[in-house]
Amino acid sequence: MHTTFPQLLLTHAQERPAAPAMREKEYGIWQSLSWGALATLVEHLACGLHQAGLRRGDHMVVVGANRPRLYATMLAAQSLGAVPIPLYQDAAGAECVFPINNAEVAFAFAEDQEQVDKLLEVRAQCPSLAHIYFDDPRGLRNYDEPGLASVDELLAAGQAFAGLHPGFFKAEVEKIAHTDVAAMFFTSGTTGNPKGVVHTHDSLLNRARAGADFDKLTHSEEVLAYLPPAWIGQNIFSYAQWLACGYVVNCPESAATVTIDLKEIGPTYYFAPPRVFEGLLTSVMIRMEDAGAPKRKLFHAFMRLAQRVGPALMDGKAVGTVDRVLYALGNFMVYGPLRNNLGLSRVRVAYTAGEAIGPDLFTFYRAIGVNLKQLYGSTETAVFVCLQPDHEARADTVGVPCAGVEIKVADNGEILVKSPGLLKEYYKNPVATAEVLTDDGWYHTSDAGFIDAHGHLKIIDRVKDVGRIQGGGFDGALFAPKYVENKLKFFQHIKEAVAYGDGREKVCVMVNIDFDAVGNWAERRNLPYAGYTDLAQKPQVYQLIKECVEKVNADLSADALLAGSQVSRFLVLHKELDADDGELTRTNKVRRGFIAEKYQVLVDALYNGASSQYIETQVKFEDGRTGSVSATLKIEDAKTFAPVQAAA
Missing domain, CATH: 3.40.50.12780 (ANL, N-terminal domain)
Known part of the structure; x- marks a missing residue:
């Protein structure tokens, strides 16, 4: 109608x-x-x-x-x-x-x-x-x-x-x-x-x-x-x-009260980009690190159980009686209070979209009993292109085409969409409209992906961002920067990551630490710091981030398609990436090309083998004033792993 x-x-x-x-x-x-x-x-x-x-x-x-x-x-x-x-x-x-x-x-x-x-x-x-x-x-x-x-x-x-x-x-x-x-x-x-x-x-x-x-x-x-x-x-x-x-x-009353308001309302239908779910998880992990040893031990024991059987229970699959009983106990002691603390106790359906969510982050929420699902869409498609049915939510797909949608994959791997929700046009921009809308009604999404054997759409990355490693031990291997960045951002100590590697012999990453999470971590270790820039360059913080990077590398080595995307070198940026400085969009997506230009000296240092690099950056403050922040950034090598298939 x-x-x-x-x-x-x-x-x-x-x-x-x-x-x-x-x-x-x-x-x-x-x-x-x-x-x-x-x-x-x-x-x-x-x-x-x-x-x-x-x-x-x-x-x-x-x-x-x-x-x-x-x-x-x-x-x-x-x-x-x-x-x-x-x-x-x-x-x-x-x-x-x-x-x-x-x-x-x-x-x-x-x-x-x-x-x-x-x-x-x-x-x-x-x-x-x-x-x-x-x-x-x-x-x-x-x-x-x-x-x-x-x-x-x-x-x-x-x-x-x-x-x-x-x-x-x-x-x-x-x-x-x-x-x-x-x-x-x-x-x-x-x-x-x-x-x-x-x-x-x-x-x-x-x-x-x-x-x-x-x-x-x-x-x-x-x-x-x-x-x-x-x-x-x-x-x-x-x-x-x-x-x-x-x-x-x-x-909500204000941005500062959203977490409290979320608990008071107890929404039944919830929507958030991955960054919000990352923030909620980070706040949980910070509180758990402050808890006593017995409580921490109990939490981690039940979370291991949840990671093993929670997603299966959420998907309606068979689970052994003992595991089912233990999960019910965990739900009473850990998962239920945790959902309540997050404000998600009444959620019947939760969606994430805007950009790809890290598989570990996605699994965490489903493991504790939150029906978190992914959807795929964009401004031009009025959001709803693909949705994940209940019991078919997977971390590596974005679901099946919803009512009225047709999808096909172009020869270059780009996803094309036909839908009643497509834009009418780009206002006063017929050239841009013609670039994305074909005469027969197909919309060019600029995303690379494919339809899997179950009819689910799998997005790899933006077409322009998917690349290949050239030279080195992984010559010709696929490089998907967003996939690498999302795996890094699962760790509560990493707020943002920007990966480079297309046309190069190795992958290098620039990291933003999560100031709250790493600050809390440092305070519990009596590690003094004088602000973000000082904390980011502490040797202990570099070791913390290095452990995260190498865990991601170990995971990537088990993926035949993306083993070449392992991170060889990294640095921790001296400032947080900010939309006001042009480094993020207003929806908090990384502007990778802009960052590469702005921090060209850092990209060069990552690839030429330097162990440190001085940089001075202009920043814009909230009141409109401008200033600068400078530091000598350390650059670390990370351990990479032979692909599991090759080692077998």
Whole structure:
């Protein structure tokens, strides 16, 4: 059945007006907003925006954290036939200039003073930006800028207009067709300017329903909306599927309280990129290292059991009686309390996406009884391309094509997708659109992979990143950098890794330590340090990271395909990779090419046999100031292993 987002809102408001649609935590207390109240809020916002001049086909930027009024503003814009464009709330002002100018944006919703300041800072470069509405008034009392007004003022004007024109809102909603443009999402822009991905109501809602049907989602689900609304993943799970299913979306008080809020809400349907699951696991391991010896011993004993039999139990496979009883005991003493501590005790379905997850990390969660599964998709495909069925979740695949999706593999190994969820176009960029969309409707994903014997899709890496080792003991061997990086990031002491090796005789890696985990480790060993840079270069820390690298090498040696991807040399970077410094995208993906250019002197040192290298790097601070950080980085050799097959 074809429909639109505003029509779904009105349907829920009519059928379940008193049921909670959203909750927001304010001053430590959860406040509920019913579907009926939400529909009224959206109507008043839409009427206010119409009076201010927002018209069909116009674009409106929304920037801020997940908040009921941000979601309501998106719905209000869609109700008028306008197109909301969520932008990343942590992006610098300069990063907003291109999207605003490219889409000729005249209207903006800004959550608070920080976002208002950001938009005012670039306003001179954005001549079309005439109206900025803010939600949180704190700090904005004395601002006197043309076109700057509060959402409360907008609502008051809209309420008055709605009173005079009671049928206006519903009449506008009726004009919206399912084939109309519903939203635009700007890609990360890893190479050049970001591209505006245009989606219709149909493409987004079709995929939202496909995912909901696959996992039998109902209106009784509880979801925590804590990721950036500008990310298509957050938008599908907390906006498109929210309206398709009618479940409750919960907005945390702040980024700092997400962990607490997660425990309080106890979501039944949970979505997070691998980085979040890595962070949760790291926090657990830090606490366990601080525990007493008996507790640590008990934890590790039961975790060994969980790793052995937990995934099999999760997949519904036969497990011996003794193991089943021991696992039940472990569930009572360790796994259950652990899930509760993570806020995952009520999770029925959990997904990870955005980038590949390390197999060890994936297995950990399934071992303790969390139904963690992988999905495959992108901004251009409205997320849902492949999903893992219950009892068929595997660390090395991303599942089977979901309803309506066709997949084929090109001669160069690239995955091609045909789906009802494909983008309409890249906004004002027909050349880029033609590069990814064929005349007969196939989308080029730029990912390399294959369909295995069970019909599951297996992704190796980005097509452009998959390479070969040239020379050395593994000449011609496959090199998949993301696979290596994910195996390294399973260790709680490693936050990020960047691997190089294509066209070279060996693989070398630059590592970011996890400052919290390694700092905790150092403090328990009475190892003094004066900040990140000092800690990262401690000989003891290098030995710790070396042990992690060599464990990964031992694992890789058992993989006939990827034995050549073992790490020969590594260094620990003197600073954390940061999106503000251009090293990560806003979705925290490594910009490997940019990093190679920026740290060319380090890459050269890794490959020319140097034992150390001095480097000075410019960094951008949170307040916008710039500075520099310098250090002489040590470079270590790591032990590599002969492939198991060759040794047998």
